[in-house]
Amino acid sequence: MGLIRTYWATALLVTLLVGCSAETPSSKKTVSYPDKNPFPSTYSATQQSPFVIRAVNVLTGTGEQREAVDVLVVEGKISSIGEALNVPGKTIEVDGKGKWLTPGLIDVHSHMGVYPSPQTSNHSDVNEATSPVTARVWAEHSVWPQDPAFEKAIAGGITTFQVLPGSANLIGGRGVTLKNVPSVTVQGMKFPGAPYSLKMACGENPKRVYGAKLVTPSTRMGNMAGYRAAWIKAQKYSDDWNQYLEKSATDEDLLPPERDLELETLKGVLDGEIRIHNHCYKADEMAQMIDMSREFGYEIAAFHHAIEAYKLAPLLAENNICAVMWADWWGFKQEAFDMVRENIAMVDYAQACAVIHSDDPLQIQRLNQEVAKAMSAGNRMGLDIKPAQAIRWLTLNPAKSLGLDDKIGSIESGKNADLVLWDGPPLSVYSHATQVWIDGVLRFDKTRPGVRPTSDFNVGILVPGENRP
Amino acid sequence: MRPLVTFVCLLLTLSQARADSILIRNADLYSGNGVSPATDILVRNGTIVAVGPGLDIPADVTIFEAKGKSITAGLFNSSTQLGVVEVGAIAATNDYSSDNERFTAALKVADAVNPSSTLIPQNRIHGLTHALVMPRTKVGIFAGQAAIIQLGTEGSTVVNDSVAVVVELGEAAAKRVGGSRAIALAILREALDDARDYRDNREEVLKGNRRDYALSLADLSALDPVITGDKPLIVTVHRASDISAVLALGATYQLKLILSGATEGWRVADAIAAAGVPVIVNVANNLPKSYETLGARLDNAARLDAAGVTVLLMGMNRDQTHNAYLVRQAAGNAVANGMAKSAAIAAMTSNPARVFGLQGAGDIAVGSAANLVVWGGDPLELTSEAELVLINGRNIPLVSRSTQLRDRYFQRLQKD
Numbered sequence: 023m024g025l026i027r028t029y030w031a032t033a034l035l036v037t038l039l040v041g042c043s044a045e046t047p048s049s050k051k052t053v054s055y056p057d058k059n060p061f062p063s064t065y066s067a068t069q070q071s072p073f074v075i076r077a078v079n080v081l082t083g084t085g086e087q088r089e090a091v092d093v094l095v096v097e098g099k100i101s102s103i104g105e106a107l108n109v110p111g112k113t114i115e116v117d118g119k120g121k122w123l124t125p126g127l128i129d130v131h132s133h134m135g136v137y138p139s140p141q142t143s144n145h146s147d148v149n150e151a152t153s154p155v156t157a158r159v160w161a162e163h164s165v166w167p168q169d170p171a172f173e174k175a176i177a178g179g180i181t182t183f184q185v186l187p188g189s190a191n192l193i194g195g196r197g198v199t200l201k202n203v204p205s206v207t208v209q210g211m212k213f214p215g216a217p218y219s220l221k222m223a224c225g226e227n228p229k230r231v232y233g234a235k236l237v238t239p240s241t242r243m244g245n246m247a248g249y250r251a252a253w254i255k256a257q258k259y260s261d262d263w264n265q266y267l268e269k270s271a272t273d274e275d276l277l278p279p280e281r282d283l284e285l286e287t288l289k290g291v292l293d294g295e296i297r298i299h300n301h302c303y304k305a306d307e308m309a310q311m312i313d314m315s316r317e318f319g320y321e322i323a324a325f326h327h328a329i330e331a332y333k334l335a336p337l338l339a340e341n342n343i344c345a346v347m348w349a350d351w352w353g354f355k356q357e358a359f360d361m362v363r364e365n366i367a368m369v370d371y372a373q374a375c376a377v378i379h380s381d382d383p384l385q386i387q388r389l390n391q392e393v394a395k396a397m398s399a400g401n402r403m404g405l406d407i408k409p410a411q412a413i414r415w416l417t418l419n420p421a422k423s424l425g426l427d428d429k430i431g432s433i434e435s436g437k438n439a440d441l442v443l444w445d446g447p448p449l450s451v452y453s454h455a456t457q458v459w460i461d462g463v464l465r466f467d468k469t470r471p472g473v474r475p476t477s478d479f480n481v482g483i484l485v486p487g488e489n490r491p
Numbered sequence: 492m493r494p495l496v497t498f499v500c501l502l503l504t505l506s507q508a509r510a511d512s513i514l515i516r517n518a519d520l521y522s523g524n525g526v527s528p529a530t531d532i533l534v535r536n537g538t539i540v541a542v543g544p545g546l547d548i549p550a551d552v553t554i555f556e557a558k559g560k561s562i563t564a565g566l567f568n569s570s571t572q573l574g575v576v577e578v579g580a581i582a583a584t585n586d587y588s589s590d591n592e593r594f595t596a597a598l599k600v601a602d603a604v605n606p607s608s609t610l611i612p613q614n615r616i617h618g619l620t621h622a623l624v625m626p627r628t629k630v631g632i633f634a635g636q637a638a639i640i641q642l643g644t645e646g647s648t649v650v651n652d653s654v655a656v657v658v659e660l661g662e663a664a665a666k667r668v669g670g671s672r673a674i675a676l677a678i679l680r681e682a683l684d685d686a687r688d689y690r691d692n693r694e695e696v697l698k699g700n701r702r703d704y705a706l707s708l709a710d711l712s713a714l715d716p717v718i719t720g721d722k723p724l725i726v727t728v729h730r731a732s733d734i735s736a737v738l739a740l741g742a743t744y745q746l747k748l749i750l751s752g753a754t755e756g757w758r759v760a761d762a763i764a765a766a767g768v769p770v771i772v773n774v775a776n777n778l779p780k781s782y783e784t785l786g787a788r789l790d791n792a793a794r795l796d797a798a799g800v801t802v803l804l805m806g807m808n809r810d811q812t813h814n815a816y817l818v819r820q821a822a823g824n825a826v827a828n829g830m831a832k833s834a835a836i837a838a839m840t841s842n843p844a845r846v847f848g849l850q851g852a853g854d855i856a857v858g859s860a861a862n863l864v865v866w867g868g869d870p871l872e873l874t875s876e877a878e879l880v881l882i883n884g885r886n887i888p889l890v891s892r893s894t895q896l897r898d899r900y901f902q903r904l905q906k907d
C-alpha cells in the first residue's frame with residue numbers, strides 16, 4: 023500500500039506545517055499557499071491475506087482477453103497473472119472456473135450521494151443554482167454517505183465513481199472521486215490521491231436556469247461570456263498569488279492576496295491540478311470549449327453526455343479529450359436529439375478515448391449492459407469490436423479521464439486489486455457480479471449476505487434484516 | 492475497410508425483398524410457451540399461414556435464412572408516450588398531459604398521436620411493433636384515455652383509440668389534490684359514483700334537474716365504460732397499502748383494474764393475483780426513490796409472475812419512450828432476476844395483446860398477423876440485433892433518422 027503510505031506522509035507533513043505556523047505567529051513569516059487538501063481522505067484498506075482467483079477468464083481492461091488464468095492479489099495489489107501460479111503460503115484460493123473477471127467498473131458521472139434516494143428536497147444537494155459560476159462549491163460537501171444507491175451500484179460491479187455537481191451552472195463546482203465502500207463520512211470514501219475535477223456545463227441547462235431568472239446567461243453566447251469572464255479573473259488571481267509566493271520570501275511586508283474559494287479552484291485548473299469534466303452535448307460547442315481552453319491555457323479531461331462526439335471524434339483524439347457517453351439515451355432535450363447508437367463505437371474507431379457513463383442511480387447498476395449495447399451497435403454497423411476492447415469504455419478509459427489510470431482500470435501487476443468476478447460473460451444480460459473487491463478487500467458477495475453492505479437508511483425499513491436485490 | 496458498404500448492401504437487399512410472401516427458415520422460435528428450435532414460418536398477405544419445422548418452400552416466396560438466429564412476436568411496450576412527445580424538454584411537442592380541469596378522464600391521447608414522429612422508426616427498427624400510449628396526470632387524479640398504436644409504415648398507427656382510462660394515485664396524486672393520498676381516493680370514489688349517477692339519470696342531468704358533479708360531463712362519459720367494467724382502469728400506484736386500497740375499491744365498484752408501477756406489488760402479490768389484476772412493471776426500479784417505493788426490488792416481476800399475476804413490461808428506467816424498444820432489455824433483466832424466459836417474453840408480447848384485447852397480435856400462430864422480429868442470437872441478449880422486422884407482414888426498412896446520421900458521419904470518419 024505504498025500509495026496510502028505516501029498519502030499519509032504528505033497529510034502528516036501538511037498538518038505539522040499548519041501546526042507550526044499557528045504556534046509561532048510572531049516569528050519569521052511562513053510563505054505558503056492555502057492548504058490544497060483541507061478535507062483529506064481517511065480511507066484505508068485493512069490488509070487481507072493474499073488470494074488467488076484460479077482458472078478464470080479475464081478481460082484485462084487493456085484490450086486483452088485471457089482464458090483460464092490465475093490472478094494473484096497480495097496486499098491489495100494485483101501481484102501476477104498467469105497459468106498455474108505458485109502462490110505464497112496462506113493464500114486463499116477462489117475458484118474462478120467458468121467465471122469471468124474484469125477490473126472494477128468506474129463511472130465518471132454520478133450524482134449518488136448528492137442526489138440520493140429517497141429523492142426528496144431535503145437531500146437534493148446537487149445544484150447550487152444561485153449563481154452561474156460556483157467554482158467555490160465542492161460536491162463532497164453535499165454527499166450523504168448513507169445513500170442506498172451505493173450498495174446497489176457495487177452489486178453491479180462499480181468500485182470507483184466520480185460525484186459531480188449538477189449542470190445548472192456554467193461552472194458548477196468541484197467533483198470528487200469516491201471508492202464504493204461503506205463509511206459514516208465522505209472522507210472515508212475519498213479516493214486517496216485522486217485529482218479533483220471541476221464540473222462545467224455547456225448548452226441548454228445554464229441558459230435555461232438563469233434565463234428564466236432574467237439574469238445572464240440566457241443564451242449560448244452568454245454562456246461563453248460567462249466562462250471567459252471567470253477565467254480572466256482566475257488568471258489575475260493566479261498571477262497575483264504566483265507573484266506573492268515568489269516575492270514574499272524576500273519582502274516580509276508583502277501581504278498575501280485575499281483568499282477567494284472560487285478563484286482558488288479555477289487557479290487549480292490553470293495549474294493543471296484540477297481536471298475539467300465538461301457537460302457538453304453538441305459538437306459545435308465542444309469545439310468552442312476547446313478553443314477557450316487554449317485561450318486560457320488549460321486542458322479538458324472529458325466532455326460528458328457527448329451525444330454528438332461522433333461528429334468530431336478526430337478533434338477529440340487530437341486533443342486527448344475523453345468523450346463520456348450513453349449507449350442510447352436521446353430526445354429528452356434538443357441537444358440530445360442527434361443521438362446515434364454507434365456514438366461510442368465511432369469515437370473508439372477514431373482512436374479517441376471513449377467512456378460510458380450512467381448519470382443515473384439505476385443505470386449505474388448495469389453499465390456492463392450499456393457497454394454490450396454500444397458494442398453491438400458498432401458491430402451491426404460493420405465493425406468488429408470484441409468484449410475485451412469494449413470493456414475499456416468502462417474501466418481503463420474512465421480511469422484515464424480521472425487521472426487514475428496508473429492505479430485502477432486494468433488487471434495488470436502493481437495495480438490496485440479492484441476486481442469484479444462475474445458468473446457469466448460480463449456483457450451478457452443474464453450475468454451477475456458475484457464478488458467485488460476494492461484494494462483487495464471483498465466488499466460484495468452475492469452469495470453471502472454478510473458481505474453485502476447496506477446503508478443505515480435501509481435498517482429496519484419494511485422487513486428488518488431483509489436484503490433486497 | 493468497407494463495412495458500411497456491406498451494411499448498406501444488406502439493407503438494400505432486404506428492402507428490395509419486401510414482398511407479400513416471405514418464408515423465414517430455421518429460426519429458434521421464442522414465445523410464452525417456450526422455445527421451438529429451428530422453426531419455419533410462412534407469411535402471406537400480412538398473415539402467418541404456416542409454422543413448423545421443415546416447411547415446403549413455395550416457388551413465389553422470399554426466403555430469409557435464420558439458422559442460429561431467433562424469432563419472437565413483435566415487441567409490445569405497455570407504458571410509453573410514443574407519438575405524443577418528440578423532444579422531452581420542448582413543451583410544444585408534448586401532448587400526453589394537460590392542466591385543463593374540464594377534460595381529465597376525457598383526454599384522448601389518441602387524438603394527438605403523430606405517426607410521423609421520429610421516435611416511431613427508431614423504435615420500430617429495434618423490434619417494437621406495438622405500444623400502449625399513456626396520458627399522464629397534471630391536474631386532479633385522471634390522466635385520460637390510453638391508446639394502442641402499431642408502429643407500421645403505412646396507414647393510421649392508432650389501433651385502439653381508447654383502450655383504458657388512466658388514473659394516478661399515491662404520493663404524486665396526493666400532492667396534486669391537497670396533500671393527502673386519502674383525498675385522492677375520495678375523489679376517485681366520487682367520480683365513479685357521479686359517473687354512475689349520470690348514467691342512471693342522463694336525461695334529468697341534461698335538463699338541469701340533477702345535482703352538480705365535480706367532473707365535467709365529458710369526463711363522466713369517459714368513465715362510463717369503466718364503471719360498467721367494459722374498459723380497464725389503469726391505476727398508477729406503488730406502495731403496498733395503496734395497492735391494497737385500490738384492490739378494495741376495485742372490488743367494491745367491480746372495476747376491471749390494471750396496476751401500473753406497483754413497485755411494492757411483490758408484498759401483496761397474492762391479493763393482486765386473486766383479484767385477477769394484471770400489473771405493468773418497471774423491472775429496473777430497485778431504489779427507494781420515494782417513501783412509497785421503499786420496498787423496491789429487482790425481482791418484483793418474477794415474484795408477481797410466480798404468484799400468478801399477469802405481468803406486462805415497460806422499458807428501462809428513465810428511458811420509457813424514446814427507447815421504448817428497450818422493453819426487451821427489461822425482459823432480459825427480469826430473467827436475470829428470476830423470471831422464466833418464456834414468461835418474460837410473454838410479458839412483452841402475448842400478455843399485453845391479451846390484456847388489451849388486440850386480436851391476432853403477440854402470438855406466432857397460424858392466422859395471426861405477421862408481427863415478427865428475427866434477432867441475431869438469443870432474443871433477450873443485448874448483443875442480438877433485430878435483423879428482420881415484419882409488421883403486418885410488411886418488411887420494415889431498418890432506417891431511422893439516427894441511422895442516417897450515423898451513415899453520414901461514419902462515411903466521413905472512414906475517409907479521414
